Every structure is written in C-alpha cells, then in structure tokens.
Amino acid sequence: MEEFKKSDFYFELPEELIAQDPLEDRSGSRLLMLNKDTGEMMHRIFRDIIDYLEPGDCLVLNDTKVIPARLLGTKADTGAATEVLLLKRRENDIWEALVKPGKKARPGSVISFGDGILTGEVLDVVDEGNRLIRFRYEGIFEEVLDRLGEMPLPPYITHKLQDKNRYQTVYAKYEGSAAAPTAGLHFTKELLGKIEEKGVKIAYVTLHVGLGTFRPVKADNILEHHMHSEYYQVTKEAADTINDTKRGGKRVICIGTTSCRTVESAADENGVLHEGCGNTEIFIYPGYRFKILDGLITNFxxxxxxxxxxxxxxxxxxxxxxxxxxxxxxxxxxxxxxDAMFITDVTVHSVLSNV
Structure with a gap:
C-alpha cells in the first residue's frame, strides 16, 4: 500500500475563506460536486442536491446534539477566571473536561459558575491533562447547562455566535457532542421533506463528536497518528434501512465524516451493517476499502x-x-x-445536460 506523509495533504488556505458566521439560509450555501472516479467537478447551490439523489438512495444523518459545553467560571478560593470545556460524561455528574488554565486546576479545586448556581470539584487528572470534575447544582443538569453554557465553537471561529441553534442541525436529538456534525448544518426541514417525498430514504445514526476531531496530526507518517475515541450507536431500524438499500443496489450517502465513521465502524467485512453501540477510533485514509458508504456530503x-x-x-x-x-x-x-462538497459517482457531464 502506498505510504503517505502528513505533508501530502497540505494546501494553502487564505484566512479570509474561513467562514466566521453561518449563512442566513442554511440550504443556500454553495455545493461543489466531485466525481470520485474521474475528478470532474461542477458548481451548484446546496438545495440543488435533490436533483442528484434517486428514489431508493439512502441518506445517513448523525442526530447527535451539541451541548453548550463551554463554561466560564471562577476559582472559589482565588476568584481567578477559569474556563471548562466538557468533553465526555463519565457517570451522572462526573465529566471529563479540559480546563484552562490547567496548572491551577489541581484535585480538590472548586470552580463556581453563574454565582454558584453550578459548582465543579476537580477530582483527578486523566489522559492528556484533562480533568475529572464532579458537578453540584439544583434541578436538571441539562437545564443549568443551557442557561450557563456557551457553544464550544472550533478554535478557528473567532466571532461570537448570535443564535445557539445555528451550530445545531435541524434534526439534532441526542445530547452529547462537543462539536457539530457540520455537513448536516446545510439541511432545512423543508429540504429534508422534499428529499423524502422523492423516495429517498433517511437513516439516523448517532456519533457524539469529540473535540479530538480538531486535533492536529503531529506524526509525519500518518500511520503513527492515534485517533480519538468517540461513542456511537446504530439502531436496528437504521441498520435495516441501510442494508436494504445496499441489497437493492442503491447508494448509501453519508452526511458528514461522523456518519461515515459510524457506519464503517459498525459494519462487518461482508458489508453488512449491525445494530449496536460502542466507542470507535476508526482512522480512514487512502487505501481504505469502504464497506457501506457510496457517496459523501461533507464540508471543506x-x-x-x-x-x-x-x-x-x-x-x-x-x-x-x-x-x-x-x-x-x-x-x-x-x-x-x-460550503459543502458532494463526492459521488454521478457523472458530471450527464448531470450537466439535464440542468
């Protein structure tokens, strides 16, 4: 198999092309169609995607919900400003979190949020300097978090988000992500309705996106990179829908890399998807043979x-x-x-002639 270095995947990106704010109209973003076999390209608007989906195809969507996981507080003893980023729930009120500044967050430290509405005690230091924190509060944790927390936007977005829901897909359901499955942000309920009316099936899977998704590859030999672990779940209904699509010779199109990693993690070597849940560290790079996915809608x-x-x-x-x-x-x-990209086997020329 061909060997790849990290630098093989480098490209120069002008900073002004990094989108700082969501578009007013979710489905009005641009769409670059790419034929995965020939490399041919075509420019479209995202809502035009319906023209390239056929009855019987299946879209796989990740229905995870981003939690407002960024908490700004103060240390109870010194009043020093402290930021806590929730990464993963370990048990009821104990979370693994990233704390800044980390050096002062020793076991036993107490951090107060919202004038004491929520407090967190540092219990232990775990992998990569993350902390285990036990939270205390009255009422329901999710409601307290909704009141005090901010959306944990990626480090390259410097603008403040005006509406929390814009960093959430319209079909987000199960809370647990520290980052959004961003390819799904382009869909409106109206567009999804039209897609279903056309006879395209929709299967929902869940993968809780961790901040590791932004972790840079440090090793020059990409095979030395260790992937972060993320929790996923595939229901029987989703597995049946996707397997039926494969059996019928139609395409399974994943919306985003998280949906792709979920179905590829839960599939066996014969290309059959199984229901179940677990943690995945799957790392997909050139040379990988896809077991389920036929097409991918993804961001840049x-x-x-x-x-x-x-x-x-x-x-x-x-x-x-x-x-x-x-x-x-x-x-x-x-x-x-x-904006988005649709990587598929649709032949660009035949599509162009239909437009």
Missing part, C-alpha cells in the same frame, strides 16, 4: 487533518486536492460554517 476541511485524509480515501488525494484548489479559486467558504 483543515489542511493535513484526518478529515481531509478520509475524503481522500474516497475520491483519491489528487482529485480532492484539485477540488480544494478549485474551491479556493472560486472563493468557497471553508470549515464548520462553510
């Missing part, structure tokens, strides 16, 4: 990231980097609030 990702490597596994590194060059030339918006 960071240079040298595991997400660019995943996309390159589907369409080939040369095709992907050429598409990114085209997107930069055409001033597409990049990253979480940016």
């Amino acid at each position: 990702h960071l240079p040298e990231s595991t997400l660019v490597m995943l996309v390159s596994a589907l369409a080939g590194k040369e095709h992907v980097l050429a598409a990114y060059e085209e997107a930069i030339r055409e001033k597409y918006r990049f990253f979480s609030f940016g």
